Ligand SMILES: Nc1ncnc2c1ncn2[C@@H]1O[C@H](COP(=O)(O)OP(=O)(O)O)[C@@H](O)[C@H]1O
């Protein structure tokens with residue numbers, strides 16, 4: 001909880017500056033931060049890119065979003081006791097958008113809560129594990145702060161989170 005509050009405080013700092021950053025490199029850096037806990041859970045993580053893609057925006061906040069989504073995937077994979085715990089990250093360009101897909105094979109999100117997961121304080125976890133703010137905060141960062149889209153859907157054996165960011169942002 002305390003960590004979430006600190007992240008929020010950073011998020012609402014008014015003097016933030018946009019910076020130019022490489023999406024792939026930033027995602028790799030984010031993974032390094034949580035690599036230990038992923039290893040401990042026996043999770044393999046794969047990252048794939050079609051080309052080098054950079055964007056002007058809030059690098060630290062973007063990194064926070066990536067860590068949030070990966071940690072959620074980790075929780076799902078651990079809860080589901082999957083045998084081959086995997087997370088795939090796919091970075092590509094579509095028209096004037098950077099698309100980042102984060103896919104896990106942790107069993108997916110129950111269909112009756114799929115429309116609630118981005119609400120503040122919505123969680124299916126014990127209060128020691130989750131406060132239900134991660135996806136709410138992530139959606140705010142991507143959609144309000146970076147003019148993008150953050151969506152979730154279920155795939156075959158897990159969940160897929162898609163971040164869509166415009167490469168050229170007006171009024172910056
Ligand atoms: N990859 C995932 N697989 C299954 N369920 C997920 C996944 N990511 C998020 N969820 C669901 O969305 C809820 C909200 O996530 P989040 O906002 O990060 O809060 P928290 O992680 O604190 O519960 C989780 O409690 C979980 O039920």
Ligand SMILES: [Mg+2]
Nearest residue numbers: 068072134135
């Ligand atoms: Mg979370």
